[in-house]
Amino acid sequence: MATEMIETLDPCCVPIVGEAMGVEVAVTLAAKFKALGDPTRLRLLSLVAAQEDREACVCDLTEPVALSQPTVSHHLKILVDAGLLTRSKRGTWSFYALVPGALDHLADVLQTPVTV
Amino acid sequence: MATEMIETLDPCCVPIVGEAMGVEVAVTLAAKFKALGDPTRLRLLSLVAAQEDREACVCDLTEPVALSQPTVSHHLKILVDAGLLTRSKRGTWSFYALVPGALDHLADVLQTPVTV
Numbered sequence: 001m002a003t004e005m006i007e008t009l010d011p012c013c014v015p016i017v018g019e020a021m022g023v024e025v026a027v028t029l030a031a032k033f034k035a036l037g038d039p040t041r042l043r044l045l046s047l048v049a050a051q052e053d054r055e056a057c058v059c060d061l062t063e064p065v066a067l068s069q070p071t072v073s074h075h076l077k078i079l080v081d082a083g084l085l086t087r088s089k090r091g092t093w094s095f096y097a098l099v100p101g102a103l104d105h106l107a108d109v110l111q112t113p114v115t116v
Numbered sequence: 117m118a119t120e121m122i123e124t125l126d127p128c129c130v131p132i133v134g135e136a137m138g139v140e141v142a143v144t145l146a147a148k149f150k151a152l153g154d155p156t157r158l159r160l161l162s163l164v165a166a167q168e169d170r171e172a173c174v175c176d177l178t179e180p181v182a183l184s185q186p187t188v189s190h191h192l193k194i195l196v197d198a199g200l201l202t203r204s205k206r207g208t209w210s211f212y213a214l215v216p217g218a219l220d221h222l223a224d225v226l227q228t229p230v231t232v
Contacts, residue, residue: 021162026155034153039142042149046137107226110219 032106035082040065041075045103048085048096055097148222151198156181157191164201164212171213 021029036042043065048056062072076096079085084103085096137145152158159181164172178188192212195201200219201212 021159023155023159026158026162030153030155030158033149033158037146037150037153039139039146042142042146043137043139046142103226107223110223110226 032082035078055095058094148198151194174210
């Protein structure tokens with residue numbers, strides 16, 4: 001039946017189009033989309049992604065978004081908590097890197113299997 | 117330069133990975149991701165998408181998510197406002213349909229052009 005719930009699959013592998021989504025999967029995915037639901041966080045993510053090694057020092061992210069470092073760090077923490085970035089400390093500075101495959105997995109969820 | 121802003125492109129066609137994102141594009145995209153950042157809305161979207169014609173009557177959506185019709189209608193309105201669903205009235209009931217290509221466009225934004 002079309003409205004059957006899919007509870008047991010990996011959240012990354014349940015396409016929105018084609019199957020109805022179960023509660024647990026929806027909660028996991030919604031947290032990631034919520035993290036993306038802020039213009040500053042999208043810009044920070046894209047700035048990290050635009051670096052050659054997909055990693056950026058927090059010290060290089062404040063100026064492009066014209067925000068204070070505490071504010072930028074707050075947004076970056078939300079992206080880390082959502083599993084989209086990793087954080088590593090080197091000396092005084094924190095470096096943020098894309099979690100390999102994390103955005104691709106969200107893209108797979110959104111991708112329609114047939115033309116709608 | 118890696119941190120150069122891209123302001124003029126269609127929001128649907130700016131990949132997060134590879135280019136830094138400008139403010140206007142980020143605001144447009146963030147509104148759509150914010151709409152997806154709620155488990156109930158993800159489930160409603162998937163329920164609509166799971167229908168054979170990618171369209172569902174609001175009367176068929178309340179029971180699967182175990183919420184009242186006003187609450188379901190509130191969530192559906194947010195998805196309509198975000199450009200992810202369309203609403204049409206037939207007699208007493210409202211019907212909600214996927215906006216063709218809307219989820220695919222968001223998926224394109226998230227898709228990494230190279231393996232990270």
